[in-house]
Amino acid sequence: MKLYLIRHGESTGNLAGRIQGTDDYPLSELGKQQAEYVADYFSDIHLDFIYSSDLTRASDTAKAIARKKNQTVNEWDKVREVHLGPLQGLTRAEITMKFPETVENSILTSGVEGTESVDELTARCQYIVEQLQLAHRNHDVAIISHGGFISIFLMYLIAGDQWHTLHRPFQIGNTSVSFIEWPKKQDKPLIHFVNQVSHLDPIVDKKKNHGLL
Structure with a gap:
């Protein structure tokens, strides 16, 4: 299976x-x-298949890809962004002021009441891998998701249930592409690249030409 993880625009x-x-x-x-x-x-x-988070920013990005390929998008709530409860809608400065415990811990795994727990995130990652292996072992699949969840999912692929005990080094930019492959007859994935954004070079060049960078 070849798996492309794409963050929304x-x-x-x-x-x-x-x-x-x-x-x-x-x-x-x-x-x-x-x-x-x-x-x-x-x-x-x-x-072969395009899956997307059911949140608008992801599904609209997925629809752009699907239109180009004359395919359909399968919405999948399991690849939504991490639920952050009372942190949602706030700026980082507001979060730091209201929830000082997030200074030492990532907001994705802060443990603030009402946010998605590490155990819930682990179960979500495990379920996604299991379902992909069951349904798509011989397919090429794209999943359009979110920066926080993609970074966690990559850590889960590397470290399994202990993903949260390790430093999470990944930066996942808007519409970045990360490519993972499960070779035939192997259960362990290969990560070919992470956060590839060369397709955005025309936008960067345009900003440079207009003196915006």
């Missing part, structure tokens, strides 16, 4: 500096452009 929540979690925000204008560029990236890459 920039959302209005990203643009406003808000921690989104499972709150639903649409793509910004830049996010819509990014979605088209990542769709172009996949125009020559074979995909």
Whole structure:
């Protein structure tokens, strides 16, 4: 199985500096452009199935890819962003002020009451791997998800149930692509690359030409 993990394009929540979690925000204008560029990236890459978080910023990014490939999007709530309860909708500065325990711990695994627990996240990752292995062992699959959850899922693939005890080093940019492969007759995955964003070079070049970078 070949698995492509894709983060959604920039959302209005990203643009406003808000921690989104499972709150639903649409793509910004830049996010819509990014979605088209990542769709172009996949125009020559074979995909058997496209899955997406059911949150708008992810599903609209997935739809851009699906249109390019004349395929359909299967929404899957299991690949939603981490639920962050009372932290959602706040800026990082507001979170630090209201929840000082997040200074020493990642907001994704802070343990603040009302947020998704490490055990719940572990169970979610385990379920996704099991379902992919059952249904798609011989397929090429894309999952459009979210930065926080993708970084956790990658750690789970590396360290299993102990993922949360290790430093999580991954930066996952908007519409970045990470590529994982399970070779035939092997249960352990290979991670080919993480956070590939070369398809966004035209946007970066355009900003440079306009003196915005």
